[in-house]
Amino acid sequence: MTLTTSHAAPAAHDTLPAARPAPGDRTATSRHFLMCPPVHFDVVYAINPWMDVTVPVDTGHAVVQWQALKAAYEDRGHTVDVISPVPGLPDMVYAANGGVVVGGKALAARFTYPERQPEGAAYEAWLRESGPARGMVSLGQAAERNEGEGDLLWDGEVMLAGTGFRTTRAAHAEVADRLGVEVLTLELVDPRFYHLDTALTVLSTASGSTVPDGGTRAEIAYFPQAFTPASRAVLRERYPDAIEADEADAAVLGLNAVSDGRHVFLTHRATGMHAALRERGFEPVGIDLSELLKGGGSVKCCTLELRPVPAMQDDPTPAKEARA
Numbered sequence: 001m002t003l004t005t006s007h008a009a010p011a012a013h014d015t016l017p018a019a020r021p022a023p024g025d026r027t028a029t030s031r032h033f034l035m036c037p038p039v040h041f042d043v044v045y046a047i048n049p050w051m052d053v054t055v056p057v058d059t060g061h062a063v064v065q066w067q068a069l070k071a072a073y074e075d076r077g078h079t080v081d082v083i084s085p086v087p088g089l090p091d092m093v094y095a096a097n098g099g100v101v102v103g104g105k106a107l108a109a110r111f112t113y114p115e116r117q118p119e120g121a122a123y124e125a126w127l128r129e130s131g132p133a134r135g136m137v138s139l140g141q142a143a144e145r146n147e148g149e150g151d152l153l154w155d156g157e158v159m160l161a162g163t164g165f166r167t168t169r170a171a172h173a174e175v176a177d178r179l180g181v182e183v184l185t186l187e188l189v190d191p192r193f194y195h196l197d198t199a200l201t202v203l204s205t206a207s208g209s210t211v212p213d214g215g216t217r218a219e220i221a222y223f224p225q226a227f228t229p230a231s232r233a234v235l236r237e238r239y240p241d242a243i244e245a246d247e248a249d250a251a252v253l254g255l256n257a258v259s260d261g262r263h264v265f266l267t268h269r270a271t272g273m274h275a276a277l278r279e280r281g282f283e284p285v286g287i288d289l290s291e292l293l294k295g296g297g298s299v300k301c302c303t304l305e306l307r308p309v310p311a312m313q314d315d316p317t318p319a320k321e322a323r324a
């Protein structure tokens, strides 16, 4: 497959806000991830357009590529927990789908397709057993059809929630209720981008509760054509300064990225995204997950972020409540 080379810098430079961080100004915060080694990875069924059961998979190569992603995280100070892969669950490597964890509350997934349904219980068991030592409590499996961080991306302030192919609107309501978060529903329309995390990535999370009060809005990148016109309008309004990725980057799953606020881990093939990220002061880290692309996933799919409750409650600083 050839890459489009038309990644000329956007002509909008002069109009960009002056306060954009310069390269080097971005600060990484250490993250806690859960990953699953692809020792049982294969393509033996097709539940998304990327999967072709006639194309052979090199499982050994998938493992080597996956190890390089894990090492890339660890080399930059992130913690990676590993869940035991279960034989007969070839897609379990896509840990993002296992659940969603915000504020120490872990809601495990309930998968759409029978082939993946046992993964929900496997991830729930891990979150229940390993959670308490890590500042998390398991809320069990979602009652509604919910594919975890595949469709639920936390921007620090709201949960961006995809629907259209997998996770349902009823699941969005359940997430709002059980995790106690605001949810923003976004509708996907292109089967290649069947999970929200294939079409949108959070680059930096919001801090503070409102922008006028001095907090900062999250920054995102997304592929507009993956969404309905109504959802595009919602995204443009909420994130006017977002990176809008092009077809060439989206088509190599360049939006399926993980950011720590400074480093952005994504496929090395998304060259336009790499340039756009650099221009905004992020440091792209190119990752080759070509084998796992055969299952329809890339960097983010292989990574579930755990957001435990901070261990220490002894910070004497009062919570920022500047209400007069």
Ligand code: ARG
Binding pocket: 047, 048, 051, 091, 094, 096, 097, 116, 149, 150, 195, 197, 198, 295, 296, 297, 298, 300, 301, 302
């Ligand atoms: N074969 C898997 C599926 O179709 C791929 C999941 C990719 N994961 C993700 N977070 N997008 O369910």
